[in-house]
Amino acid sequence: NAGVTQTPKFQVLKTGQSMTLQCAQDMNHEYMSWYRQDPGMGLRLIHYSVGAGITDQGEVPNGYNVSRSTTEDFPLRLLSAAPSQTSVYFCASTTSRGGRQAFFGQGTRLTVV
Amino acid sequence: DAKTTQPTSMDCAEGRAANLPCNHSTISGNEYVYWYRQIHSQGPQYIIHGLKNNETNEMASLIITEDRKSSTLILPHATLRDTAVYYCIVSPNRDDKIIFGKGTRLHILP
Numbered sequence: 001n002a003g004v005t006q007t008p009k010f011q012v013l014k015t016g017q018s019m020t021l022q023c024a025q026d027m028n029h030e031y032m033s034w035y036r037q038d039p040g041m042g043l044r045l046i047h048y049s050v051g052a053g054i055t056d057q058g059e060v061p062n063g064y065n066v067s068r069s070t071t072e073d074f075p076l077r078l079l080s081a082a083p084s085q086t087s088v089y090f091c092a093s094t095t096s097r098g099g100r101q102a103f104f105g106q107g108t109r110l111t112v113v
Numbered sequence: 114d115a116k117t118t119q120p121t122s123m124d125c126a127e128g129r130a131a132n133l134p135c136n137h138s139t140i141s142g143n144e145y146v147y148w149y150r151q152i153h154s155q156g157p158q159y160i161i162h163g164l165k166n167n168e169t170n171e172m173a174s175l176i177i178t179e180d181r182k183s184s185t186l187i188l189p190h191a192t193l194r195d196t197a198v199y200y201c202i203v204s205p206n207r208d209d210k211i212i213f214g215k216g217t218r219l220h221i222l223p
Contacts, residue, residue: 042213
């Protein structure tokens with residue numbers, strides 16, 4: 001049981017490039033979400049999903065796309081990277097029984113130059 | 114969603130109990146109180162949650178006041194490894210979003 005796996009751990013992009021951050025969970029959780037954390041700041045919700053085929057926007061969705069074709073995977077796409085998207089990105093997978101407990105991945109550290 | 118208020122930072126001596134307060138005066142009847150922590154740059158870690166009753170697990174205890182307008186997370190014997198940012202979150206059980214505030218930065222002093 002690996003929990004929540006994020007890849008890559010580190011990435012440097014040039015302005016305007018696109019890329020996909022991968023997130024996979026093996027706990028059969030319905031709910032998954034993406035957060036970003038800027039230096040010295042708290043976590044902000046980007047997008048979330050309540051199940052395969054269903055996604056919704058969080059607090060800061062602009063510049064990002066998501067899809068949820070399977071229960072296990074929830075990729076985050078940066079359409080055209082900007083320096084303002086330099087951040088640490090965390091993916092979370094959440095139980096839905098008896099109160100929600102979120103399990104987080106170890107993060108992807110993205111730098112846009 | 115109800116908002117929470119936490120102190121920006123706190124210190125606690127190693128081996129002592131760390132008591133982290135959280136105010137959530139606008140909490141609704143169906144909203145749970147959750148606590149997470151984030152050690153350095155790692156992903157946040159779930160600690161505990163509760164609705165009305167006090168809760169205890171292997172990591173901590175959660176004390177919720179009778180009017181549910183505030184709560185306290187207790188780490189019974191703090192160690193240096195408990196140095197982290199602690200987040201108090203209130204959210205309906207059926208809600209799908211977990212929104213983080215700024216949390217409390219807890220420093221455990223040797």
